[in-house]
Amino acid sequence: MSDVLTVAEHRQGELRPVSHELVTAGRELADANGGELHVAVISGDVDAYAEAVNRTGVDAIHTVEHGEEFNHDVYSQAVEQLYADLDPQYLVMPHTVNGLDYAPAVATSLDLPLATDVIDFSHNGSLSVTRETYGGKVEADIKVTGDRAAVTLRPTEWEQATEAGDAVVEAFDAAIDEEAIGSTVTGFEEVAGGDVDIGEAEFIVSIGRGIEEEENLDMVWDLADALGATLASSRPIVDNGWLPQNRQVGQSGKVVTPDVYVAIGISGAVQHLAGMSSADTIVAVNEDPDAPIFDVADYGIVGDLFEVVPELTAQFE
Ligand SMILES: Cc1cc2nc3c(=O)[nH]c(=O)nc-3n(C[C@H](O)[C@H](O)[C@H](O)COP(=O)(O)OP(=O)(O)OC[C@H]3O[C@@H](n4cnc5c(N)ncnc54)[C@H](O)[C@@H]3O)c2cc1C
Numbered sequence: 001m002s003d004v005l006t007v008a009e010h011r012q013g014e015l016r017p018v019s020h021e022l023v024t025a026g027r028e029l030a031d032a033n034g035g036e037l038h039v040a041v042i043s044g045d046v047d048a049y050a051e052a053v054n055r056t057g058v059d060a061i062h063t064v065e066h067g068e069e070f071n072h073d074v075y076s077q078a079v080e081q082l083y084a085d086l087d088p089q090y091l092v093m094p095h096t097v098n099g100l101d102y103a104p105a106v107a108t109s110l111d112l113p114l115a116t117d118v119i120d121f122s123h124n125g126s127l128s129v130t131r132e133t134y135g136g137k138v139e140a141d142i143k144v145t146g147d148r149a150a151v152t153l154r155p156t157e158w159e160q161a162t163e164a165g166d167a168v169v170e171a172f173d174a175a176i177d178e179e180a181i182g183s184t185v186t187g188f189e190e191v192a193g194g195d196v197d198i199g200e201a202e203f204i205v206s207i208g209r210g211i212e213e214e215e216n217l218d219m220v221w222d223l224a225d226a227l228g229a230t231l232a233s234s235r236p237i238v239d240n241g242w243l244p245q246n247r248q249v250g251q252s253g254k255v256v257t258p259d260v261y262v263a264i265g266i267s268g269a270v271q272h273l274a275g276m277s278s279a280d281t282i283v284a285v286n287e288d289p290d291a292p293i294f295d296v297a298d299y300g301i302v303g304d305l306f307e308v309v310p311e312l313t314a315q316f317e
Pocket residue numbers: 135207208209210211233234235236248249250251252253254264265266267268269270271272275285286287288291303304305306
């Protein structure tokens with residue numbers, strides 16, 4: 001009853017990194033109560049995904065073969081049946097587009113309280129979770145009443161479990177009601193401008209409103225090229241139509257975790273920080289020494305970007 005069940009996530013044949021983050025978080029939660037950590041792997045090449053998610057800390061992996069890609073009804077039914085079978089105390093799902101699709105349905109069906117977009121938790125006899133409110137300006141600690149709960153965890157908040165484990169892998173014979181499947185994924189299409197996935201980039205040069213005009217972007221493209229980096233931006237650049245939406249970093253854009261993030265002419269609003277503060281090394285270029293971006297930066301250049309950027313490009317070239 002003190003066990004934890006997490007649900008792995010995959011897309012187009014690849015296990016998503018959040019699955020390994022859920023292993024770390026799930027292990028932490030299971031340890032708080034001396035319980036076991038179980039991982040559900042549903043649909044697609046379940047054997048390959050089970051092998052990929054088999055990391056130290058996992059006690060058992062349960063595979064459910066059904067279809068290839070994520071499906072709301074299949075996931076809802078499979079997770080509910082696994083929960084009923086394993087009887088864990090906590091159900092941990094990713095706070096992703098897919099996770100948000102089935103987590104509320106599963107929690108409602110299982111009559112579990114649901115805490116979403118959790119960025120931290122503690123367990124001292126009972127579970128308390130931390131969530132951001134007011135656009136990230138305030139962190140609220142919320143005590144979960146009752147013994148059991150379902151939570152969705154925000155990606156990139158926990159380290160990925162990396163060490164290979166030796167968990168038992170078992171096929172779970174879920175009784176999926178085909179009649180109840182109301183939708184099917186028929187294919188994937190990249191959205192227009194979906195030229196890069198900044199979420200996967202290791203080195204990002206990001207530009208903000210300080211660039212002033214669209215034509216000035218050329219010099220930032222030059223710097224990104226010289227550094228071998230991917231170009232991203234804050235929201236105003238995307239709102240102006242100067243870069244496509246898939247390059248926006250932040251709360252309403254993408255969460256990125258590169259090794260290096262160079263923020264140029266970006267003030268560091270909370271909604272922007274929400275998307276990049278987990279970068280390993282942050283470099284900021286801003287003419288305002290009091291810009292909040294310097295609060296999270298490891299290295300800062302206080303100066304005019306129209307002087308600093310060409311100079312950096314020349315140096316790196
Ligand atoms: C619900 C909601 C969701 C949001 N989601 C996002 C999001 O996903 N991503 C996001 O980025 N924002 C988001 N925002 C907007 C966010 O609040 C800020 O408005 C935005 O991040 C500001 O972008 P910026 O830093 O480029 O511009 P500004 O805040 O205008 O900052 C420009 C910076 O450039 C500096 N600067 C100006 N000229 C120069 C120069 N010549 N040389 C050097 N520095 C210079 C200035 O000192 C300033 O610090 C969201 C807002 C809301 C309400």
